[in-house]
Amino acid sequence: MTTPTNALARRWKLDLDLSDDKDGSDYATVIGITEFTQSAEPNIEDSSDYDSEGWAGNTKTGQAWELGVTINRRINDQVKTYHPTHEKLRQAAYAYGSESEVRVRWYDRDGLPEAYEGIAIVTWAPSGGEYTALDQVEVTLTGNGPLTLIDNPEA
Template sequence: MTTPVTALARRWALQLDMSAAQDGSDWQSVIGVTEFNPAAEPNIEDSSDFDSGGWAGNTKTGQSWELGLTINRRINDQTKVYHPTHEALRVASFASGSASRVHVRYYDRNGLPEAYEGTAIVTWAPSGGEYTALDQVEVTLTGDGPLLLITNPVA
């Protein structure tokens, strides 16, 4: 019998669909992630009535999702370019309409069944800092539509 161990936060992998059609044909990894905070909150409304014998009733009427992450900016110091997924997130954060949305998926990099996919609007906020600080960015991906349960691509 094996003893269960605690899963680590660094088990998550995040990928962006870099294809022009956003059809999932070009998944590329977002590297340099130092914090990863997924949330999928339900909207619950009070549905209590006189027929419940005094017990509260609740009904789930909707759901939203968000993914907060911190990344260490990665650059190619020879060609003077940022990592392509980092640049795609930054550019989307300044766009409007469909150009402000990114197609993402995140999953357990160890092959466990947890895996999700959806479209999100990007917020990009550089952290700044002292002269010794790393160039870090706080990224928020706010879901636009459903967060789908998918088969883990590395399972």
């Protein structure tokens, strides 16, 4: 019998669809991630009634999801460009309507079953810092529509 080990926070891998129609046909890995948080908070309403003999009732009526990601900005200093996934996120953050949305998927890089996909609105917030600091950006991906459980691409 093997001894279980602890999962590590760095197990998550984030991919961004670079295609214009956001159909999931051109995923590329978002590199340089230093922090990764996810949430999928339900909206729960009190559904208590007289028939429950004093016990509270609750009903899930909605759900929202969000990713918080901090990235180290990566550049190609030979041709003066940023990494394509970083640039797509930045451009979406300053756009409106459907241009402000991106398709993302994230999953366990070791092939465990957790894997998700959805469309999100991008918020881009450079961290700034001292003269010795790396160029980091805090990216918030706010779900716009369902978060879908998918098969892990690494499985």
